Amino acid sequence: MFKILSAKRIAPKEYDFWVEAPRIALHTLPGQFVVLRPNELGERIPLTIADFDRGRGAIRIIFQAVGKTTAMMAAMKEGEYFLDISGPLGTPSEIAAIGTVMMVGGGVGIAALYPIIRGLKELGNRVITILGGRTSELVIMKDECAVCSDELIVTTDDGSEGMKGLVTDAMRAVVSRGDKIDQAWAIGPSIMMKFCALTAADLSLPIWVSMNPIMVDGTGMCGCCRLTVDGHIKFGCVDGPEFDGAKVNWDEFMNRMKQYRDEEKISMDKYQAEVGDLSWL
Ligand SMILES: Cc1cc2nc3c(=O)[nH]c(=O)nc-3n(C[C@H](O)[C@H](O)[C@H](O)COP(=O)(O)OP(=O)(O)OC[C@H]3O[C@@H](n4cnc5c(N)ncnc54)[C@H](O)[C@@H]3O)c2cc1C
Ligand code: FES
Structure with missing residues (x-):
């Protein structure tokens, strides 16, 4: 279980959380992400580690409430817990002295x-x-x-x-x-x-x-996050998430992002019917 240390709304539908996760904070490098599940009924979603504080043993996530899971997370408060968080995942950014x-x-x-x-x-x-x-x-x-x-x-x-x-x-x-x-x-x-x-x-x-493809495991096992870069199939979660923008097949990527639109809408509609008004998001 991962305790929410602070929870703030920073813009319409955008939330900024610090979460206790000492082992993740210890190993995180810029460009990496976590896969998080808010509770036993929630799906697993990838979120970038927006910041990390190794001294405090905490990571920061900033998310937009776009669907069921992120809307559920927006309703969570300081002192509550996420069920599981895996990470850090993905290849870190190439941080160097460049100019x-x-x-x-x-x-x-x-x-x-x-x-x-x-x-x-x-x-x-x-x-x-x-x-x-x-x-x-x-x-x-x-x-x-x-x-x-x-x-x-x-x-x-x-x-x-x-x-x-x-x-x-x-x-x-x-x-x-x-x-x-x-x-x-x-x-x-x-x-x-x-x-x-x-x-x-x-x-x-x-x-x-x-690149932010739909992900499931985040560790290269399921193939859900595949995209084409320079004519080769890559997995966003392990080969990325960063890629050379000139080599990404953008049209294929954007088509793949639409493939679960109907299911995502059904899921959000059901959630809204359960919880009522979401205009506060
Ligand atoms: C490596 C990585 C890092 C990410 N980091 C962040 C982050 O720091 N903050 C943040 O707000 N989001 C981030 N995302 C996107 C985030 O994972 C999705 O917004 C989230 O999974 C939506 O879940 P949901 O159940 O709330 O919505 P769903 O019901 O799953 O989807 C609702 C809507 O959001 C769109 N959507 C779903 N998945 C994604 C996605 N992966 N990217 C963009 N749109 C999506 C759908 O097409 C749909 O229109 C990241 C994605 C990846 C792959
Ligand atoms: S999310 Fe499963 S292989 Fe990338």
Whole structure:
């Protein structure tokens, strides 16, 4: 059992939890994730380790309530327990002294980007961070990302904060003002990562993306998380989650993500019928 040390709502449908997990915290590196089951009735879901505190023996997860399991988790409070958490899982990010890096985050993907930004800054890289969202309140972790970035650019679709436009507009603006970027990362919704990868190709930038296929075991056993990269089948959970964005077969990936839509909707509808109003999420 894993105790919730703190539980906060940080944006509409977005939650920030610190959870007691000393052995996971001890071994975590940026880019890794856990597979978590809230209770005996819940399914297992993968979530990135957004931060870890080895001294306190705790890990941080930041999640968006998009379906039954994440909605159930949103209702959990400090002092309650998750039934099981496995991790750290996945191949860590390639954190090295690279030069100038462009870090692009969207929505709840910012949580996954943050430990990578921090790791790259600690190694002396020049870090230009671009965070985007539909509107200002959905751009999370701005202060924490700013502390470990040389420059922070915020973009919003509605212009409520920072530059009005998409993160890809900011990627182009940074390159066109003359900055030489040695490596880019993009983490966010699949459609955002696809367009970041296309923009990076256009700008001749190498780019890592963090793929979020549906996962079951998270250890390379079930094949559920497979995707095609450079014409080869890869497993998101063990070969990734990070891959070269230029080599991902995006259309196949996005089609696979839709395959359980009907079942996911039935499950959420049943949950809503059980618990009633979910407008507080
Ligand atoms: C390695 C990895 C790390 C992840 N890290 C985070 C994280 O830090 N924070 C976070 O909020 N989410 C993260 N996700 C996505 C998260 O696992 C899903 O949102 C979650 O499984 C949804 O479960 P559910 O039962 O609430 O919703 P479901 O009923 O399973 O799905 C509801 C909706 O969410 C979509 N969905 C389901 N699974 C995923 C998925 N894997 N990625 C994107 N959309 C999905 C469905 O298509 C559907 O529209 C990560 C996924 C992976 C593979
Ligand atoms: S989740 Fe089962 S092989 Fe990756």
